[in-house]
Structure formats: C-alpha cells, structure tokens
Amino acid sequence: MLDVKDIHTYYGDSYILQGVSLSVSEGQVVALMGRNGVGKTTTMRSIAGLTPPRMGSIVFKGREISHLPAYSIAHMGMGLVPQGRRIFGSLSVLEHLTVFRGKDKERRKDWTLERIFSLFPPLRNRTKQKGSTLSGGEQQMLAIGRTLVTNPELLLMDEPTEGLSPLFVKEVGRAIQSLKKEGKLSILLVEQNLAIGLKLADYMYIMNKGVIVFEGLSEGLLNRPDIQSTYLGI
Amino acid sequence: MLGSLVVSLVVPPWLSPFLISLLNLIVIYAILAMSLDILMGYTGLDSLGQAAFFGVSAYAVGIVITRYGLSWEAAVLMGLLLSTGTAALSGLVVVRVKGLFFTVITLAVSQVFWGISHRWGVFTGGWNGLRGIPRPFSILESNLNFYYLGLGVFLVAGFLMYRLVHSPFGLTLRGIKDSESRMKTSGYNVWLHKYIVFVICGIFSGVAGILYSFYSGFVSPGVLSLRTSFDAMLMVIMGGAGTLVGSVIGSAAIVTLRNYLSAYLDHWLIVLGLVFIITTLYAPKGILGWLGVWRGKLPIREPVGPVAESGLIETFTPVSEPIQGNTDQSAIRSKSSSKMEALRLENISKSFAGVLALDNISMTVYSGTRMAIIGPNGAGKTTLFHTISGIYYPTAGQISLFGKDITRLRPHVRTNIGLARTFQITNLYPTLTAIDNIRLGIMGIQPSKYLLHLPVVSLSGVNKRAEELLGLIGFWNYRNTEVRNLSYGHQRQLELIMALACKPKVLLLDEPTAGLSQAETKSMVKLVTSLDPELTILVIEHDMDVAFEIADEITVFANGQLLIRGTKEEIQASAAVREVYLGTPWV
C-alpha cells in the first residue's frame, strides 16, 4: 500500500527528516511513535504531499507520489486527519461530510452519512452547526468523518487523541478500533501515548531526531521497557 | 560612485535641452523613489501612497504662489509643513496595520487626496491644475541651472538618507522588516519606529514634490495619482529594493522610458504596461539584484560539515567573566541568600475561541532557579511562554516580574524590565549579519536605538559587548555572515546569545536544542549551565536528558494544567507523570 524509502525533508534550512523509511501493508494499522519534535508530523506531511521531501521516494499503490500535489494524492485514495483537527470554521458539519466526496459513485457507497453518524453519534444532531462552534472532541470526530467520506484506502492520522478529554479519547479510540476491525482501511497512526499506540497498532516505528530507531511488532515493544523509557517516557 | 558624481557635474552642459529636462526629472523622482525605498526595501512597509506627500507639497507650492501671491520661501515652508503634517496624521492610522492592509490603506488614503485635487476646483484648479509657478530666482530659469539645484538637493537628501539607513535607527528598520516579533521581544517599540520612519519618508517625498512644482511650473492632479505611486514603486523594484542606489537607477530608467516612449509612440502606455509585467516576472530583485550586487556584498557561504562542528566544541571555552559562573552552579545558587520572587503567575488562564489552552496556572519561581517545563504536545507550554512574554494576553489571572505587575504590558516593555526569550522556531534576522543581529539584541534596551545620524558601526560600547557575546560561542570569525547562511545549529546558538544580549534577569528558552545534533546539543547544554547563577531560567524541553541536566526543578504540564512540580527524582517516580507520557489503556 505505502512504501516510504529514505526520505529527507527540510523546513527551509532546518533538516528535519534525515532518512526515514517505513511501510504500511494493506489492511494494516501501523503506529509512528516518538516524543515531540522528532519528526512524526513532518513525516505525515511529506507523505501527504504538503511538505514534499527533497530526496527519497514515496510509493503509494504502486505509484511514485513524492512530488505530486496534495490534491492529486488525496484523489488517489489517501486521507489525512491532521494534527490539531484543522476543520473548516465556516463550513457546517453537513458540508464537511458531503462536499469533499469524490465523484466515483462506486466508492461513494462505502461511507454514507448514516455510517458516519453511527460511528460518531454526537455529530448527528449538529449537522447545521458551523465547524468553529464545535468542541475539541466533536471537531476531532468531524475531522475523521470528513476524511472517511472520501473513501480513502490509506488513512493518515496525526495524534487523533491529543488534547481531548478522557471521554472523547475513549470515543475516538473506539471509533478507530472499529475501523481497524473492518479490515478494509490501512491506517498510519502517529501517537505520543504508548498505551493508545499499543492498543490500536499491529506494527510500530519509533522515531528519534529525524530517523527511525526501532521497528517491530507491537507485542515486541511490550517486552522492552528500556526502549519505552528512552524514546517515549522520561 | 565618485566617477558618476563627476560625470553628473561635468557632462550636462554639453547635452541637448531634451536630455537636460530628463536629468531634472530624474533627480526629482530619485528623491521620491529613495524615500519609498527606505520604507519598502529597508523597513518592509510597502507603501502605495507616497504620491500623497509628493503631491500635497507640490500643490502647496502652487497654491501659495499663484493663489495667495506669497514668496517662494513661504511656498517651500508650506510645502514642508503640509507634507510633514499629512504624513504625521496619516501615519497614526496607517502604521497600525501591516502587510497587505498597509499597502491598500496607503493607496486609498493617497487616492483621497487625488480626488480632492480634481474636485475641489475652486482651490486647486480642478483637472486643469495650477499654472504659472515661477522659479525662485531668474538664474534658475535655465533648466541647466535648475538641474544643478536639483542635483544639490538630491545629493544632500541622498546623503541624509544614507546616514539614516546606516545608523542604529536604520538597523532597527531592517530588523523590523526581518522579524517584527523578535524586535518586540527584544525591547523595541516597533510602532514608534515605524511611525518615525513613515513621517521622515513623507518629508523626503515632500521635498521632491516641492522641486517638481518649481521645475515644471505647473501642478495637476496627476502628481497625486495612482500612477505616481506605482511609478515610484516600479523605480524602486526595477533598480533593486533596499539599496538606495537602485532607486536612482530605477528613476533614470523609468523617466527615460516614459519620455522617450511618449515622444515616439502614440500608444506608449501599452509598452509601459508591459514593462511593469516583464520587470515583475523576470527581475523581481531589480537591476542590481540581477547583476549580483546585493548591498555590495555577495553571500559568504560558511563552511559546513564536521570541520565546523568540531571547531565549535573546541572554541567554546567558558570565559571567567561576571556573566559566566563557575562549575558548581547549584551549590552557589542554594547558598544565595537573596531568595527573591523572580516570576509569579496567579490563576493564569488563556482560551482561544472556546479552547482552554491554559487552565488556572499558578506558580512562583525564585531568582536563580533553573526550571525545566516538560509535557506532551498540546499541553500549553509554548502558550505559557507566549503569555509570560506578552505575545498573548491572558484571559484571566496576573503575572508579576520581580513584584511588578506585567499582565497587560506590551512585550517590549517587559524586555526593558528584564525578561528575555528564545523561540521554538529560530527567530533571527535572516538577511542581517551575525554581528548586526547581536547589535539589535544589545540596543533593544538602550536609547542609542533612536540615533539617526551616526553610523551604527561607530558605537564602541555596542561593538565591545557584541564581541563578548559572540565570543561566548566562538562566533567572532563568523560575525559578517548573513544569518540565513549559517547552519541550523549555529543559528540556534545565536538565538540564545541574542536573548542574553538584553541583560535579562529572567530567561525563557523554548526548546533550545530542537533539531540539534548530539554534539551541538552538548555545546548548548554546556552554555546554558554556565550562565550567571543569578539568572532565572525556564526551559521548555522534549529532550529529557537535556532537561534533567540543566534544571534543578521540573514542572510537568498536561492539557493546559500544571500537573506537578518537583525535583528530578520526584518527577521520575511519579505515577501521574508516567501516565501522561505512556498512558493507561482504556477499558
């Protein structure tokens, strides 16, 4: 599904990604973990086409996408749920869930409004509300829903539970788990919180200072408290 | 430079009347263009309204002489007064906004004057304008002689403007262009600087207008029109913004073009339109930029790679100065009897459109403390720094610095009381050299920042201190490198030194080691730990090793709240902290 090979990304002169490689197979949930400032979000942005890498290759569904514009990548079937939600303040909930759907009638069948509402009940009664009036948790649900209606094959989620109250962390986590159970979506998940990462992901990459320092099955990480404390804890 | 001066003095008597009239216009518009260059190229204020001051003073001369029959001295005086007054008044409104707003509003305001000039016919002569403005002296009736007068005024104005841009005040303008936020947190009242330069440039534009009025003997609404403002801007850009000389070249180019074209082509406006388009597309940096002469210096590329890095570790030697301490910091600090309250936060909350970023934070930090602030992303750490330094005002609560309430003070005032900070994303002045960056850091709290007439390089006190500060990181040899050509690691270090330059008592460091290599991180930690023990330091860090090495106390933030505060051991042992970082799975 997704193959990232040795990408190097800069923000201006700042050398953020210094050779990152990872891959996500079909139907897999992969977590990208590490503390703040190590380059997780930059990796997501590079894959989504917002901050293209200067060197390296990104192959999605067999096509090289590292220099495609973000909207082309989105049309190919990649959906981004960005850090900080970033929903559109002037658009209503209903608009979020309808205007970005692709034209492909076949793919539209998968994610109907009804399905989104059953996944995220709080959105059902807020269809006419503008995005800026929702709470943090509701915004996060909307951000995920907005991307789901585009029927992506690969979902990039950047810290979906960040800044949410425990109640919403549970709700969102539950939603992601049910997505995982269906097995149709591949998910690349960025998380800072180890417990959430372990719960949701099958495979993990841990980053530090712009490079991947550990990768393996989630169970494998459970037995390595040393890695946990060095790269994730205090 | 000297050659062109000789040429401009010696050659003209041999030229045809047409060329002499061109020369007159060139020097007049050069003054206008240079005044715009100071605003645009040096301060970053793109004004499309300079025609207002040019035209107002031109009309003042015309009206005073033809309507009131007064002397030329009165006319010149009125011209200067009116352009100064207009700039002073409009500056109050216009300088409050930035960027696109500023440009559109300056355009709108100058258009208002244009409208007045052709509607208030009784006073201004309407579309026909005012004719018959005589030259002050009969000797000036000759265009050649007038040219020499104009050249003289141009040279004086040019000299004054040259001194201005090389003065301490001039340096502050370039700092504002590169990073207003940095200037504000370095102690500069940015609004005031912008206002002063706006008025000064308005006066220079007015001088050009006065000359124009006497030269052409005739004023019409054209002098106030959009076209004059746009022509001036094109002159600046075509010659090369930020160079002063470029504006002179641009003036020569555009004046020549306009006059030759209109003499030979009926529809020369189309060519002028194409000139606008082609210049923008292909020569955005102007003729001077195209020739690679940017402020007379070519960018010096600093050597990057292992050589520079290791050089950095070796040259870094703790200097036995009052600003630097000895090795046993914590012992000295705990022995210090002055346990003054350096920083106090009481019930600080900050919300953004319903999202509570800081939730009822209260903490007291005593002087000499080294505190690290850690916590997961989105916990509110940088928001905390922004609130303490004045970039945000809290929604509730109070902040005191050494007992003084600073809650509503603007950032530059806080710096002058003793607060300094670094930024998470490097916030230096990219187009300025390392030493100019430091100079700005030093002058922020000094009155010398308002000096207009001396070259900034002549301030020996500032130079000496710059040498000391740059020496702390072994930077003296790189002092003339433009900051944007420095490696990221070097920029991060310079960022720290900049904060030290304003003699702070409380220092906020926002992720000082972000993006640094192992070696660079080591240098940075060494630097921070050797700072004056009297200095109170708060550091946001994600690198736990760094945090633990620098700090005596750790404060953990999560979800906008202050979770816990204690020693390293206490924090490492805390279950609550572990949960915040590693999390407990939900059921």
Added chain:
Amino acid sequence: MDILLIHVVNGISFGALLFIISSGFTLALGMMQIVNIAHGGLYLLGAYIAWTVWGATGSFILTIVVSVLPPMIVGIITQKWLLRKFYLQPLPQMLLTMGIALIISEMGVILWGGYPRVMAQPPSLAGATRLGSFTFPTYRLFIIAAGAGVALFLWGLLEKTRVGAYVRACVDDEEMARSMGVNVPRLFTFMFGFTCLLAGLGGAIGAAFLGAYQGAEFDILFLSLVVVVLGGLGSLRGALIASLFIGILDSLGKGYYPELAHFTLSAPMLIVLAVKPTGLLGKA
C-alpha cells in the same frame, strides 16, 4: 420629505451599482489576497463593449452576455499565466495587474478613440416608473434590482453550492483544502475569472448610467478601494453594507451640500480607518 426619499432611493441605486462593481474586487482580495489594480479597467472594457453591442444589436440581454465575456477571459489568462506565479504575494500581483490596467486603458483609446461613450438606456428600462405617489427613473430601479440579484446570486453561490464551500474552505485553511482534494490552482483561476466577470457586469450595467470614459478605470478602482476599506478587506457582507452606506451618503451629500461632493466618499472611509483600521466587518 419627498426630496429626502428621492435622494435615498438614488443613493441606493448608486450603492447597488457600487456593490456590483466592487463585489468582484472584494472576492479576489478576500479569497486570494489579490489586489486587482486592473479591476476598474475591466469595468471600462465591459462598458465600452456594452456600448458597441447595444449600438449594433439593440438587444440588452445580448449586450450583457457579450460584455462580460472578454473581462472574464482577460482574468483567466492573467491568473493562469501571470498571477499564479506569485501565489499569495500581493505586491508582485499588484504590479502585474497595474501593467494589465495600463494596457487595457490604452486599448480603450485604440479601439474606441478615447471619447466618452454613454450607452442609451434600453427603451424598456428608460423613462420613469410610478411607485405609489413617487416617480423614479426606471433604470435606477433596474440597477437596484440587478444589485439585489447579484447579491442573492453571490450568497447562493458561496453558501449553497459545492464550489462556494470550496471557496470558504480555502479562506479558512487553504492547505487543508488541498489535502481534502480541492484543486486549488484551478479553483483560483476560475474564481479570479469570475471576479473579472463581475467587474465587466458592473461595466455593462453602468454603461447607461456612469458611462465609459478614459479615466474611469481609476475612478472605479478608487470606489472599489473605498468600499473594501470601509467594509473590511474581503468581507462581501461588509462590501454590501459599505456600498449602500456610501451610495446614500454620496447622494445626500450631492443633494444638500454639492460643494462637499468628494468628501462624502472619503470622509466615512477615513473616519472608519481612524477608529477601526480593519474596516467595519473586517477581521484583524
């Protein structure tokens, strides 16, 4: 009292025309940060073409339709080949559109001889209409209706259509809009062309009212600037309110204090600037 009402209605009609003209300018500014210096020139182009087409065909509908196309095409070409290179950089865009403005202005002289052209009012819209005990020039009522129509259309476009949702999304967070699959470059080209079409529409309608004359391109730009600064950069609602406000104030001013005619346009703008530089409905 009767005179007052007539002045107010006259003011509303001028305001309606102002809104039609400045709506495109506001939209370009608010959505794409483009200050279209050629906006007035596009008005002039529309007005000149309207005069010609009307004289040749006598069909008002055809006049309107044909007049708005060339401005739109100029807009599309300008955006695609020139402005796009300076994405979100207002200053180079202003210089480029200034160049375009000069070229259009001179084309006016070449093609129409530089003489002022006022289109005759279409017979069906000429003369006067009785409303109750008052009589108003029919064309003025038509302009008010047209202005209302444009306002409704724009509201519908932005609030009710998919394209409008994309536009609003771009204004909120352009990067995220791209991430969601919105082809922003193509959207901008289309929208900019549309704003130029609106300028041309203002010209076609204004041809029988303000006329077409050399210099109109800068007069109209000035009016658009005043509306935009007063109403708040980029706010269509602000543009509507500001247009009506200026229209009425200008009409009342001309009626009662003709000597101060020009100030009625600039004074409100300057006062608002002094108090709230971001305009009545502007965001900081």
